[in-house]
Amino acid sequence: MTSGLKILCLLILLSSGIAPLHADWPGAWGLAQLGEALADAPEGRVAFTETRSVSYLDAPIVLSGYVLRQGNRLEKHIVSPIQESIVIDDTTVQVDTAEGEHHRFDINDHGLIKGLATALRATLIGDLKSLDSQFKVTLSGADSGWTLHLVPLDESVRKSLPGLTLAGAEGFVETIEIEGENGDLSIMTLQHSVP
Numbered sequence: 001m002t003s004g005l006k007i008l009c010l011l012i013l014l015s016s017g018i019a020p021l022h023a024d025w026p027g028a029w030g031l032a033q034l035g036e037a038l039a040d041a042p043e044g045r046v047a048f049t050e051t052r053s054v055s056y057l058d059a060p061i062v063l064s065g066y067v068l069r070q071g072n073r074l075e076k077h078i079v080s081p082i083q084e085s086i087v088i089d090d091t092t093v094q095v096d097t098a099e100g101e102h103h104r105f106d107i108n109d110h111g112l113i114k115g116l117a118t119a120l121r122a123t124l125i126g127d128l129k130s131l132d133s134q135f136k137v138t139l140s141g142a143d144s145g146w147t148l149h150l151v152p153l154d155e156s157v158r159k160s161l162p163g164l165t166l167a168g169a170e171g172f173v174e175t176i177e178i179e180g181e182n183g184d185l186s187i188m189t190l191q192h193s194v195p
Helices: 002-016 033-042 110-125 155-160
Strands: 044-054 061-070 073-080 085-088 092-097 102-106 134-142 145-152 165-169 172-179 185-190
Touching: 033 110, 033 134, 061 110, 073 110, 085 110, 110 145, 110 155, 110 165, 110 172, 145 155
Parallel strands: none
Antiparallel strands: 044 061, 044 185, 061 073, 073 085, 085 092, 092 102, 134 145, 145 165, 165 172, 172 185
């Protein structure tokens, strides 16, 4: 009777999308399976549109450009309405602006930059195990439509970055939502090409 009750409880948890994330039974959908699917996604260039709502502006800013993933290197190139590039490579972040300014940061020297860089790179390359040390990780859904919610464990980072939500299907991230201070919000939609 006890094992029948456990199976019933497990079926209820699975159908509600809150089953344990590190499930090890065949056919289970969890972080390990999502990580594998993301790692197997093709590298390359993906167009994006990003809407940033900032508390001190009257209207949202809409940006467009592309994201380039090559191995452990992640690049974000904004092409409109401004030009800017952000490159995350190993432990550095480099920002180049249209005005010719170049900024280089060591990720380990800046908690907020480290949290954001780790979250984005780890998710886009499928290295979800590296998230555990910096985020409370919650996965819901199934391979056909999943949502990964990340909340920084470090309180000082959480003040500036209350959370990130990434959503997609199979090995493709389709939206990245970044919550900021004062209710600021950035929603990036990735436009994957259909083969």
